[in-house]
Amino acid sequence: MSYEPIFDALRETRFPLVNGCGDMPAVGFGTLFKDLSVTTQAIKHALETGFRHFDCAERYRNEEMVGAAFKAFLETGKAQREDLFITTKLWNTNHRPERVLPAFEASCRRLQVDYIDCYLIHTPFAFQPGDDQDPRDPFGHIIYDGGVTLIETWRAMERLVDEGRCKSIGLSDITLQALKEIVAQARIKPAVVQVESHPYLPEWELLEFCQAHGIIVLAFAPLGHGMEPNVLEDEVITGIARRLQKSPAQVALAWSVQRGVAFLTTSATLSHIRENFDIATLPHRAMHEIRQDITTRIRFNSVVETGVPGFIPRKK
Structure with a gap:
């Protein structure tokens, strides 16, 4: 007999942001x-399916x-702007405080x-400021910006909240140690931390720290991004x-939502979009099995080490 609750509210779960x-x-x-050409149609599919949180x-x-x-969707009257939760991110080339507001307004x-x-700081790494999103030297190495610290960028982010331009601010692709340093110094605490997380990278220690400080953990690649070893083929x-x-x-x-982690999935295929929205509460036994019986530990994206996004191809 299938496990099918009469009504399951898991997909309606909302996590409170700090500072009310x-x-x-x-x-x-x-x-x-x-x-990129699939973007508009995929977002329309997601909105029609019921997604209201977009990254x-x-x-x-x-x-x-x-x-x-x-x-287009708001003009149909099926939702108001306040029904949508919209996140966007400050790129590495805009970490200098004077570049934060113009980048935000452009988004x-x-x-x-x-x-x-x-509004999230996309990675903790500052790149050479300018219009080139991927500044590199003649040898192909990223040109970092040593003239700005993460806390200086964070202070400019805090001003956006002060001015009512964004409701909350946060960090992405950050290690627990770097996060602790920001939390210790921040006047306005991070509301959200977006990191790679899935059953092969559960990030329990980071989650525990964030929950103690009222910070939402938002998982990208919650299905392992189709990389090997494949999370979705795990026994x-x-x-x-x-x-x-x-x-x-x-x-x-x-599993992600039930352990207190928000997630992001991406697909341009309507059937996959619907499947990813149609989640239901797992029994305690299943939650226990995933925590205890899955021992594979792997990070698929190296962005946390360099500030350069990219999934690492691996052979089986």
């Missing part, structure tokens, strides 16, 4: 696509296309919104999926 500035839907949709970034180079989808213009719900995950008559993806995503 609202809450974030735990179920989120990422907007990073290899083929954007200057670096993704498609904020205009995301904004076009938001505008707002492209997304066609008056305010942002959450524990597939076994639970068979028992509950759910897909492995639905099991991994439900």
Whole structure:
């Protein structure tokens, strides 16, 4: 017999933001696509399916296309701007304090919104300021900016909150140690920390620290990004999926929300978008199995070490 609750509210879960500035839907949709031309249609599919939390970034180079989808959907009257939770991110080349506000305002213009719900520092690494998002020397090495510290960038982020331009601020692709340093010095504490996390990288220590400080952990690549070893082919995950008559993806995503971690999935395929939204509460036994029986530990994206986003290809 399948495990199918009469009504399951897991997909409706919301996590409160620190400073009483609202809450974030735990179920989120990422907007990073290899083929930028699919962006607007994918966002429209996600909105129609029921997603209300969207994660954007200057670096993704498609904020205009995301904004076009938001505008079209809001014009149908099916939702108001306040029904959407929109995150975007400050890129590495804009860490100098005087560059933060212009970068923020440019994102707002492209997304066609008056305010942002959450603005994140995309990575803790400052790159050479300028229009080139990927500044490199003649040898192909990234040119970092030694003239600005992360706390200086954070102070400029705090001013955006002071001025009511964004409801909350946070960090992305950051280690626990670097996060602790910001939390210790911040006047306005980070509301959100976005990191890679999935059953092969549960980040329990980071989660414990964040929960102690009221910080939401937001997982990217919650399904392992299709990398090897494949999270969705894990025997524990597939076994639970068979028992509950759910897909492995639905099991991994439900696990995320139930342990208190918001997630972002990305797809341009309507059936996958619907599948990723249609999660239901896992029994305690399944949660225990995932925590105790999965021992593989692997990070798929090296951005946390360099500030350069990229999944690391691995052979089986």
